[in-house]
Amino acid sequence: MIIDAHTHIHxxxxxRLGRPATTDDLLRGLDAAGIDMAVVIPLPGVASNDYVRRQCDRHPDRLAPLYTPEFDDPAHTLAKLRHYAEHHFLHGVKIHPRLQGVTVNDPLVRDVVGFMAERGRPVLFDNFPHGRDLDNPALLPLAYHRLAKEFPTATLVLAHAGGHKVLDAFMVAKANPNVLLDTSFTLDYYRGASVEADLAFVVRRMHAGRVLYGSDFPSCDLGGYLEHTRRRMDELSAEQQGAFYGEAAARLYRLGRESCSPKMSPTSYAVTPTVTADTATTR
Ligand SMILES: [Zn+2]
Structure with missing residues (x-):
């Protein structure tokens, strides 16, 4: 099973600027690339939580929505998240600190992380240093080291594997069993740069289950990114491939009918033995 753990719709x-970015475009792209499921992520100003959830509800076998906390209404951020969690299946939340003007140091962000930790659900953070706030240390991968230590029961996913700071993201994940990485976007943005080789090294060195495949469609082409990734990640074991291209995302975001069953207790999503800190190989 192949899962693209990081996509958007407009x-x-x-x-859309003429780009294929609708739900139907996404579904067509998944079919063409032989991808079974996609995790669809709301983005303020691009696609609302409600819109993404309604679109995914039409195709529950193919699409699963995340939820993005609404920090522009801080008095109600948590109440809205709680309301969503009470009425819909909460696969996980995505926070985009650069776009939403928040950092891991904001009390409200930490409240969201605590809320998700209590429910055993993951928090995905954009982690691609870029643009105006490039020099803000609270947006760099190392900022998540402290957060992971302070919330040991929270599961944090660093989207884009830290961009050009990919080795910092790797070291944070190695130091903290509750930090995972997704490999979306970075491989295309840094095509031809040493970052590509570093990201391939990271995926190879991480234990199976700690790193998720994703594209960041529509910024990247669904089939093209998968092909590019397969070419660069050609040294993975069969176990690593199975986890990277689908099993880890299915477990993390509880995809598929069985994993969404209400019978599954919050504790049945746990960091499995393969999802441990890589202390044995750390020197
Ligand atoms: Zn994205």
């Missing part, structure tokens, strides 16, 4: 035609 709610408004004006934003």
């Amino acid at each position: 709610e408004h035609a004006d934003d």
Whole structure:
């Protein structure tokens, strides 16, 4: 089973700029690339939580929505998240610190992390240092080391594996069994740079289950990114491949009918033995 653990859809035609970015475009792309499922992530100003959830509800076998906390309404951020969790299946939340103007140091962000930790659900953070706040240390991979230590029962996923800081993201994941990485976008953005080789090294060195395949569609082409990734990640064991291209995402975000069963207790999502800190190989 292949799962793209990081995709977006565009709610408004004006934003699509002629790019294939609708739900149907996503589904067509999944079919063409032989990808079974996609995790679809809301993005403020691009696609709302409600829109993404409704689109995914139409295709529950193929699409699973994350939820993005609404930090522009801080008095109600937690209440809205709680309301969502009470009425819909909460696969996980995505926080985009650069876009949403928050950092891991904000009390409200930490409250969200605590809320998710209590429920045994993951928090995905954009982690691609870029643009205006490039020099803000609270947005760099190392900022998540302290957060992971302070919330040991929270599961944190660093999207884009830290961008050009990929080795920092790797060291944070090695030091903290509750930190995972996704490999979306970075491989295309840094095509031809040493970052590509570093990311391949990281995926190879991480224990199976600690790193998730994703594309960041529509920024990256679904089939093209998968092909590019397969080419660069050609030294993975069969176990690593199975986990990286689907099993880890299925377990983490509880995808598929069985894993969404209400019978599954919150504790049945746990960091499995393969999802441990890589202390044995750390020197
Ligand atoms: Zn994204």
